[in-house]
Amino acid sequence: MRLVSTKSIQPGTTLAQTIYNDNGQVLIQKGLGLTERVIRRLINLGITYVYIKDELTDDIHIESPISEKLRMEASNTIKETFSKMRQDGYMNNSHILNKQGKKLTDIVQQIMEEIQNNSDTVSLLADIFVTDDYIFQHSINVTIYSIAIGIELGLSKKELSEIGTGAMLHDVGKVFIDQDILQKPDKLDSDEFEIIKSHTQLGYDFLRKQLDLPLLVAHCAYQHHERLDGSGYPRGIEGDQLHKYAKLIGVADVFDAVTSNRVYRDAKLPHEGLEVLYAGAIKLFDKEIVEAFKKSVAVYPNGLTVKLSDGRNGIVSQQNNHLCDRPIIRVFKENGMEVEPYEIDLATILNVTITSCNLES
Incomplete structure (x- = not known):
């Protein structure tokens, strides 16, 4: 799943995380294909960003600290x-x-x-x-x-x-x-x-x-x-x-x-x-x-698209406990060109840092 800005979602995108009200009732079920009307509803409800499904991040998950x-x-x-x-x-x-x-x-x-x-x-x-x-x-x-x-x-x-x-x-x-x-x-x-x-x-x-x-x-x-x-x-x-x-x-x-x-x-x-x-x-x-x-705390949460100091682009795929600003990154772009995805661990590559985040879908 990938974290994106609600305002950037295109109709037809699939929601990857259920949205609830404070009574625990489902407002929008995960797996739903988002229409323009539903996207407007998300924005009007004040939801800044959501998780969506895409092929590159299908195996990336985020778990709540409590059930x-x-x-x-x-x-x-x-x-x-x-x-x-x-x-x-x-x-x-x-x-x-x-x-x-x-x-x-x-x-x-x-x-x-x-x-x-x-x-x-x-x-x-x-x-x-x-x-x-x-x-x-x-x-x-x-x-x-x-x-x-x-x-x-x-x-x-x-x-x-x-x-x-x-x-x-x-x-x-x-x-x-x-x-x-x-x-x-x-x-x-x-x-x-x-x-x-x-x-x-x-x-x-x-x-x-x-x-x-x-x-x-x-x-x-x-x-x-x-x-x-x-x-x-x-x-x-x-x-x-x-x-x-x-x-x-x-x-x-x-x-x-x-x-x-x-x-x-x-x-x-x-x-x-x-x-x-x-x-x-x-x-x-x-x-x-x-x-x-x-x-x-997960400073850069799983599913977040980031840019690295060496120009590569990737998605946070996994956390390093107690090194929460040095996660594992799935790189998918180098020098502006798409590449076969591979992962690097920022806990071991200390000369590379996260410089910015991208929430565009």
Whole structure:
């Protein structure tokens, strides 16, 4: 399968990866020949890129870090929990997590186990979901990334469980914010942005009252928008004043935010998301955490067409674990001429690098 920009797809192209809504229902089934109408629908749904079938990449696959069944269970549990909170309102919902907390903890434990048992690097491009409420899938994605980083850093099971729960609930304060502001497709004015920023305080105040949750989980909600240089919110704390869990979740949160499909902007590719993190390394983000993230995530995902520094063109066919920016490339063009495909391993050919990516179909 090959990763391409939705806007570049030609009618008749075959979809290689099923697209779901956040209830797990199939919106567009893989194997479908895409018509002009369906392509327009994909674009209107805010889907930036998809996987398509072609002969050169038929044997290239991308696997989700967690099973489809667990993804659906997590999505439904988060949706049920957050929707109930939103329905009851901020002042009347202190009992909800007492009922749902065990479900959320169990899901975090399952995510931990599946990531630990999966030797592949993390890539969420296989999971293309269309949702009316971004917070549901975002919460799951940030949990997956946070646990993957924690594993790379060698954290204990107890710490991974706390981080996973904190990540799952880091944006819970947004449940209590006016949805018209939260889902606004246009630029927020200063007053609206201040309302959005209040989700950190709202989340902290709500979670710290939950007797069955560690207080650290509340601090994850409180501090995940704080930055090392004090430029974050809500308190503008800096350096060692930030808890390590919040530093870690903050990195996962930013990466998922910029690489997720949104109706009002195109998603960045993983290597572009990583560039955002590196631009803020040391000043905004903990460099050790960014480095651990880089080792955990498929920077150049399978199926992505790339150009190499020596002028060759190829497609990423396989990952090298812990060297996620040095994958195995299936070369199909040299000096602008098509050649019989062959593979090179960038982990062993150190004088060749990826210089650009191509999403044209």
